[in-house]
Amino acid sequence: MSIVALHTQALVLPEAELYLDLLGRALQAARLNNAFPDRRQLQNSVDTLRDGLRHGVYGELYVDARAGLPNLASFTRVRTDHELAAASLARMGARGELEARRDEAEVFARMADRHAYLERLQRLELAPVDQHRVLLRRHDPASGTAAFRIELTKLDASGVYLRLLIELTQVSSLWRRKVVDLEADGETAAASEGFRAMVYRCADLDAETLFVRLHGVEGVQVERVARGVIGPALYSLPVGGGVAVRRTMEAPDDALGRAWHAWSLGAGAAETERPEMMVAFATDCAAGEVREEKSNDPVSPLLAERLGPQEGERYRSLRGRYPFKVFKDRKFVATSGLKAMVQGVCAAAGTRNIVYDLRPA
């Protein structure tokens, strides 16, 4: 299957349904906590995409060729359907009438199917493409101190789906522009446009870099920066009785991507006629409460481990000024054919990672 547009692959039935089924079950198997984007919303989006294909509302599913997840076009399709569902259903009238005229003309059959699709969809909460939330943790008017938690859920330009959590304390002052404003009721908070934009732009940086970047903002004391990243999803779907294969075409150039490439070309892929999928779920945290600075992520070692002696010395000196340690981790969900590949990557990096089973339906 070729790339149909920049970093975009298209899947059609039946492999598209197979892909979505695997992805949905991988999300459930991963046991995600709130460091990651909301699993239920993402699950709803995946299920809706599958419904759309089954009902013939859409003929194809667009997937990011690098991260292997549904891309911006796919996420946006179901979100716009959700927004227009109520008005569309009112305009279409009762489904019974459309069903009664189903054989009369193709348009009635299509409208009846779309009606069924929209009826189910309008009750669901879907995954956002971009969502900012600012939550107040503590407020001490006497000292002008307020502690906030900023959450950003984002479909990143690299194709992964991530959540960024920032916990910070702000001391307000007449002479200082605030990054987070507290409303008069003392309960509702909103980030200033500039700060929100900075967080958004820097969301794909690792937690350590982001911590340092934010800590430099006047009046702000960062306590914790944590990222939860869903993706990449590497899949291999035999079609036409195994004659052809649909697989992730532009996996990232890291240890995992290289292992995937080797597996795709090697005996492992040739032997399997089953659909295979591996989804990675990474966490990256920079906080004072982290006890030991460590990376248990086979794809993302600590920065200190990647620097030469001279730069390392300067880096350690710089880090000494900041009150945090870094902890990185990654877990996987994989079908049996890809489990060995994942375990090989982890063993090569010297990490010990959870690999949940992804069993076929």
Added chain:
Amino acid sequence: MSAKANLDVLNRQVAYSGEGISVKSLETEIHQERTVQDSKVDELKGLRERNVEIQGAMADELKKLRRFSDYLNGTAHKGGFLAGLKEVLSYIPGLKGLALSQRSIEELLKAQYHLSARRVKEAAEYVDTLKQSEQDLYKEIDRINVKIVEMAKNERSALGYVLELKGVQEQLKAEEQAAEAGSVEQRDIQANADKVHAKLAEHSTNVLLYGSAEERYARLKDNTRKLAETIRNLANDIQQYTTASSIKLDMASAQIQAIGRAADAAEVMLEMKRSLDVMTESMNVTTQFVSDTQMFFRSNLDTFIKDLETFDETTTGLLEENLKKSREIEDARIKAAIDKAVAQQQQSAPAGA
């Protein structure tokens, strides 16, 4: 003598299909058909206006997205980099008038993409509404065709009966002429002739009405067919445009994100450039100052040294003068103290001798 006229025709019940016709009933039915048509025409007008509006808005938004792409490709830098950036940012809702936005361009582009996708979807839904209307009109055409056939059959029946009645009327006329004037037979023939005439009047009206109805329904059918074709063409136009736009948006989604990310990176670079510019400016000023100072020193060094020597000589002179005066003052104080001590000693000495 000719055969007597067959008067059975007067008792025949002519079976017209349908509910019977009158001028009023025909007008009412045609009016109802026209009402259906008029409502479809109104619907079509509304849809057409909305379609023009949606197409215009979609074209605008796709143009904006294209402009972003051109800008960042470097093909739209008329007026310089910052002027270009300001121009494209002004397209984004809420940012008109701002020199440079604080907001992430990737986020703004994704929001714009969402709006465009939603508009395309709204427009695409009209296609199904139009196609549904088209099908309703074809059903209407079928119904009108049934009516046309019915009217044609009824007109034929009426015509046949009228011709029969005309034949009987002419026979009765001949019989009347043959009968004795004022006789019972003549009166009888005249009475039958009147009945025939009444029937003729009734069914001649039916001929006219059914014929007129047939023509009017045929015209209505033509108009309905034209309306259905217009709706079909409009639906096809919209479908073509929305399909093309939908494909364009689907294909461009990754590009939108990449462009946004690059623009944000450019924004970060601009901020860095601005801070570097400030730093460079400070450095230039400082360097210039150092250089000027150096030049100043170099060109005035001899004078400075001379001034220093003068300073030294003058200061030394002053210091020495100072020192001399201090010593004199000190010597005077010492002498005064000694004189006082000696005087006291002389005062106390004779008492002890």
